[in-house]
Amino acid sequence: MATQTPTQRSAAAKRAAATRKRNAAKRSAASTRSSARRTSSSASVTARTGARSTARHARTTGDRATETASRSADAAGTQLGAMATSAQRVLYTTVGALATAGDAIKQSALTYTNSGRLARQLNKFERRGARAIGRGQVRRRVS
Numbered sequence: 001m002a003t004q005t006p007t008q009r010s011a012a013a014k015r016a017a018a019t020r021k022r023n024a025a026k027r028s029a030a031s032t033r034s035s036a037r038r039t040s041s042s043a044s045v046t047a048r049t050g051a052r053s054t055a056r057h058a059r060t061t062g063d064r065a066t067e068t069a070s071r072s073a074d075a076a077g078t079q080l081g082a083m084a085t086s087a088q089r090v091l092y093t094t095v096g097a098l099a100t101a102g103d104a105i106k107q108s109a110l111t112y113t114n115s116g117r118l119a120r121q122l123n124k125f126e127r128r129g130a131r132a133i134g135r136g137q138v139r140r141r142v143s
Contacts, residue, residue, distance in 0.1 A: 007089045014082035021075035028068040035061045 004012070111117045132138050 005089075007085065007092060011082060011085040011089060014078065014085050018075060018079035018082050021071065021078050025068060025071040025075045028064070028071050032061065032064040032068045035064055 111121050129138075
């Protein structure tokens with residue numbers, strides 16, 4: 001596997017965490033729905049005899065619903081963080097490319113403003129051109 005940058009690892013970890021949280025929220029929602037069904041059926045069966053137990057079940061169902069909503073919000077926040085990390089990678093890549101280009105321009109300016117360096121660079125180009133022609137890497141146009 002190719003090596004990853006710290007930003008890539010962070011983005012992958014955040015995506016995985018968001019998926020785990022989203023799945024946990026789905027499981028919690030299913031549990032809350034089944035609890036609500038049990039509570040409502042229990043309430044209809046035990047009209048007056050089990051009022052306290054039905055009230056307790058209703059409170060539990062309400063607590064589970066609150067917990068489910070909280071988990072869903074947390075999962076959405078984690079997913080947003082993963083997207084932000086991906087956007088951060090794009091920014092870092094762009095800034096890195098610009099910095100590299102700036103360094104190359106600076107080096108070129110240093111090379112071509114000094115006569116000794118300029119002469120060495122021109123000789124280097126001449127040798128490189130001769131090698132390319134000798135290897136047949138340059139196509140000649142016949143007009």
